[in-house]
Amino acid sequence: MEHFDHSTLTELAALVCGDEPGMKRRAGWELAGFLKRAGWENVPEHDGRPRMLWMEETLKERQEDEAADIERVVLRLADRREYLQQPHDYDAVIARLQDILALEGQRIDYDKNRPFLTDYDADQAPRPQRVELKVAISDLVTDPDLASAVQLRLDEAHICQEHGAYTSAVIMLGSLLEGVLVHAADTRPAATPLPRPARDMRLQELIQHAHTNRWIDQDAKMASDLLRTYRNLVHPLAEKRTRHSADFDTADLCWSTVNAVLNDLAASAP
Incomplete structure (x- = not known):
């Protein structure tokens, strides 16, 4: 995949950290776990620096070595399985993520409830996600x-x-x-x-x-x-x-x- 602009990586880092209202927040010790769930190998541990700074620099360094790992981060952010305990956070994250990706000419779509990246088309809406059952x-x-x-x-x-x-x-x-x-x-x-x-x-x-x-x-x-x-x-x-x-x-x-x-x-x- 093509490299994302550094400003896009900054926005992705913000989504991973989740400090904005309505977003899924991840503590410093949770960041490496997220990257592992995204499919990264040789994941560095958070070194105690401010979470946003650490995640932003980690994404930029990884893009230089393995650009596909950035796509894996994007797809994990769009994966409902990441929000099983906080299902209401998903809508805010995916809306923001779609806005960020549109500037790169891409968007998230779904196949059998699994996200994938495709070219952005303003006239074609993404496949809607299935309504999830919230009760027993x-x-x-x-x-x-x-x-x-x-x-x-x-x-x-x-x-x-x-x-x-x-x-x-x-x-x-x-x-x-x-x-x-x-x-x-x-x-x-x-x-x-x-x-x-x-x-x-x-x-x-x-x-x-x-x-x-x-x-x-x-x-x-x-x-x-x-x-x-x-x-x-x-x-x-x-x-x-x-x-x-x-x-x-x-x-x-x-x-x-x-x-x-x-x-x-x-x-x-x-």
Whole structure:
């Protein structure tokens, strides 16, 4: 890769140190660990100097010897796995990182939730990251047996996704969403009640019921309606009629949908 301008390296050093409000902050003893997670070899230990000065000089020296290591730092900064304990810090970091990279003619994009560097194009938005699930199923479903069944389907959907069984993943996601919405309709007080028992309602009606009672927001409702369409691919004739087979992007979109609905349900819990 081409060398970054020294001012860009200064900005990257600031992101690694994370002293700005809303950024993930790393203490001096954590800096070497970050570089190791980024894939650096022969990582120097922080020598006690001010963190920002040490990181800036370390990046500049390493770029002279191994420019690819700077790309590794960029990609680690953009990797959600670096923010598992502070997920809210990620959005601020990635927004700042994209601004910095744009000046170098590059940007972060994603493939299967993993970041990579590509050329900057002002007319092409990066692939959005998947909405992450922020709650446990047991926090949403009070019936232990039902919670166990829902969690099992969530786990099986992960297995299907990882092994390329995308239609199966979508079907699993649709079924667990329906189960959670039925449970919510049965157990929550509703300003607008259902016209008949929840177990007799279609998924579309359950989604509308959750939205009408402000358990999920408009974005989650619209995305859930799309998930319902994909879930109908359980019928081979529907797949033939639509001439569409679920692929990675289809399943990834459905993951974001289910996670968004579950997050909304948790936030609106009585």
